[in-house]
Amino acid sequence: MKAFLRNFMIDYAATGARIKRLRLKNHLTQEQLSEMIGLSPKHISNIETSNAHPSIETLVALSNVLHTSMDFLLMNDIKQNQEELFLKELQDLLSDCTPDEKTELLEITRSIKSILRKNRSKK
Known part of the structure; x- marks a missing residue:
């Protein structure tokens, strides 16, 4: 203990x-x-x-x-709750966005994810 x-x-x-x-x-x-x-x-x-x-x-x-x-x-x-907290914070950030803003943020996120993964594979 x-x-x-x-x-x-x-x-x-x-x-x-x-x-x-x-x-x-x-x-x-x-x-x-x-x-x-x-x-x-x-x-x-x-x-x-x-x-x-x-x-x-x-x-x-x-x-x-x-x-x-x-x-x-x-x-x-408390590591087991990290994913839950991440999703809650993301949901909170998106809660006041318009549908168009959400679409744009999704496209930006996909682009950033692709760039991050390309950079990781080069290392």
């Missing part, structure tokens, strides 16, 4: 970045979010910039308000 805990390190910078991204996705200011969970806007800012580490209680409150799970907020070391 100690070995597991030693290997499980929370990346507070990544957690803060995810909190900020979700806050912005939900069209919330730091002030609005802080009012919703009972913290100061400065503390929210410090969490987002990893100058403060959120407590379990704060993470629970944030996950509830931001409509996400705690594992998503803390997820860097």
Whole structure:
């Protein structure tokens, strides 16, 4: 058990970045979010910039308000969920795109994939 805990390190910078991204996705200011969970806007800012580490209680409150799970907020070391997170983030990025934008992004992605694979095969 100690070995597991030693290997499980929370990346507070990544957690803060995810909190900020979700806050912005939900069209919330730091002030609005802080009012919703009972913290100061400065503390929210410090969490987002990893100058403060959120407590379990704060993470629970944030996950509830931001409509996400705690594992998503803390997820860097949980490898089995990486594909799921990638797909969720991709879906979030595409959610406000027009059909034409989605088509263009798909074509660009196919081109980039082809270029990446050609470059890998040359190495």
